[in-house]
Amino acid sequence: MAIWRFxxxxxxxxxxxxxxxYVQSVTRLDATPIIVLTAVLGLLAGCTTLxxxxxxxxxxxIKGDIKDLEAHFQRSASITGYYQAPSxxxxxxxxxxxxxxxxxxYLQWIRNLTRDRQLLDSATSISLLGxxxxxxxxxxxxxxxxxxxxxxxxxxxxxxxxxxxxxQKSIPALVAQMNAERQQKLIPILKGTKKPxxxxxxxxxxxxxxxxxxxxxxxxxxxxxxxxxxxxxxxxSERIREIRRSxxxxxxxxxxxxxxxxxxxxxxxxxxxxLIRTYNPEATPAEDFERLKSQVQAIVFDVPIIEGRTEALxxxxxxxxxxxx
Amino acid sequence: MTTKNNxxxxxxxxxxxxxxxxxxxxxxxxxxxxxxxxxxxxxRSMNVVEFxxxxxxxxxxxxxxxxxxxxxxxxxxxxxxxxxxxxxxxxEEVEAY
Numbered sequence: 001m002a003i004w005r006f007x008x009x010x011x012x013x014x015x016x017x018x019x020x021x022y023v024q025s026v027t028r029l030d031a032t033p034i035i036v037l038t039a040v041l042g043l044l045a046g047c048t049t050l051x052x053x054x055x056x057x058x059x060x061x062i063k064g065d066i067k068d069l070e071a072h073f074q075r076s077a078s079i080t081g082y083y084q085a086p087s088x089x090x091x092x093x094x095x096x097x098x099x100x101x102x103x104x105x106y107l108q109w110i111r112n113l114t115r116d117r118q119l120l121d122s123a124t125s126i127s128l129l130g131x132x133x134x135x136x137x138x139x140x141x142x143x144x145x146x147x148x149x150x151x152x153x154x155x156x157x158x159x160x161x162x163x164x165x166x167x168q169k170s171i172p173a174l175v176a177q178m179n180a181e182r183q184q185k186l187i188p189i190l191k192g193t194k195k196p197x198x199x200x201x202x203x204x205x206x207x208x209x210x211x212x213x214x215x216x217x218x219x220x221x222x223x224x225x226x227x228x229x230x231x232x233x234x235x236x237s238e239r240i241r242e243i244r245r246s247x248x249x250x251x252x253x254x255x256x257x258x259x260x261x262x263x264x265x266x267x268x269x270x271x272x273x274x275l276i277r278t279y280n281p282e283a284t285p286a287e288d289f290e291r292l293k294s295q296v297q298a299i300v301f302d303v304p305i306i307e308g309r310t311e312a313l314x315x316x317x318x319x320x321x322x323x324x325x
Numbered sequence: 326m327t328t329k330n331n332x333x334x335x336x337x338x339x340x341x342x343x344x345x346x347x348x349x350x351x352x353x354x355x356x357x358x359x360x361x362x363x364x365x366x367x368x369r370s371m372n373v374v375e376f377x378x379x380x381x382x383x384x385x386x387x388x389x390x391x392x393x394x395x396x397x398x399x400x401x402x403x404x405x406x407x408x409x410x411x412x413x414x415x416x417e418e419v420e421a422y
Contacts, residue, residue: 240334240335240336240373241335241336242335242336242337242338242371243335243336243337243349243350243352243353243374244349245341245345245348245349246348246349246351246352247348248348250352251348251351251352251355251388252355253355254352254355254356255355255384257355257356258355258356258357258382258383258384259382259384261357261381261382262381262382262383263382264382290381293381293382294380294381296381297357297380297381297382300356300357301333301356301357301358301378302356303352303356304335304349304352304353304356305335
């Protein structure tokens with residue numbers, strides 16, 4: 001069986017051939033090159049993303065800068081260092097040192113983030129899958145089983161690619177959130193540096209710096225997203241409903257419905273439950289009669305905001321004998 | 326929207342006449358609410374009207390009547406509210422009796 005080749009791709013050719021020879025020698029089945037090709041293509045796909053790290057090479061040496069800064073701020077950016085001679089200047093020196101280090105480490109992390117995920121998830125996962133696939137095919141003798149393994153392998157590869165793809169898609173959103181959060185958390189720190197020590201204490205600066213650091217983490221970004229979602233949800237639930245246009249007859253009908261609720265007695269319990277189940281199926285009819293009555297009134301209360309509710313409810317009240325027909 | 330003190334806010338379109346606005350408020354009152362306050366929301370051209378939820382089976386004994394400030398009040402009534410409302414897209418001084 002012929003092996004697919006990319007013209008002029010010597011490393012691919014030799015790799016494929018090596019793998020084919022190895023697998024064929026063990027299994028002696030014609031289908032094996034397909035398995036190996038799948039695995040190797042997976043490996044090479046990972047290597048391609050590996051070379052394009054997803055970020056430009058920085059114009060400065062982050063590692064070197066961090067090392068220099070750590071050496072420079074070793075004393076001033078340490079809490080112990082501050083307490084040896086507390087002052088506004090020492091506080092600000094501490095803040096500047098910590099900010100610089102947090103920022104550089106953040107940049108370093110963000111840069112590695114994309115590359116690491118691509119390396120580990122795409123290349124490594126597919127490589128592992130390829131090896132597992134080859135391993136699984138070795139002791140097998142039946143072509144049918146091998147073909148099913150190939151199929152599983154292909155599906156598996158797709159899953160890995162999909163997972164990586166979606167993770168990659170979520171990274172920019174998380175980074176954007178982290179950047180926005182960091183910006184917010186930086187404000188009190190910068191304002192604080194302009195204040196005297198009694199108005200912006202060293203301890204407060206430490207707390208604010210910690211919050212600033214946390215804002216640049218996945219956990220911080222996810223927390224912020226969750227908080228935003230909760231606020232949005234609250235806003236949505238607080239949406240004010242508009243009273244629709246009404247006729248004089250509809251106003252009278254609404255009044256009649258409320259008056260009918262006033263006349264309801266314990267003997268009407270069954271009918272009241274029926275009304276609640278019809279117009280508010282999510283509600284559990286209350287045991288307490290006054291509460292049950294309030295549940296019916298709540299249905300009437302929403303009449304002005306629901307199209308057609310006045311007429312329907314009036315008809316139901318008539319059918320149940322709460323209003324004259 | 327229901328607030329902690331058992332009041333509910335409703336939007337009432339500010340592009341309509343005061344009579345239509347009045348009818349809408351009467352509608353909600355007939356359904357067991359009692360007018361409390363109204364605040365204009367000029368961005369949306371809406372009046373955000375606050376109603377108190379009355380106990381089950383209760384509604385205001387008399388229908389509320391809104392008039393523009395320069396109009397004469399209905400006989401045998403007393404003013405229960407005064408404020409600004411968006412009426413036909415314009416901010417107006419309104420009184421309620």
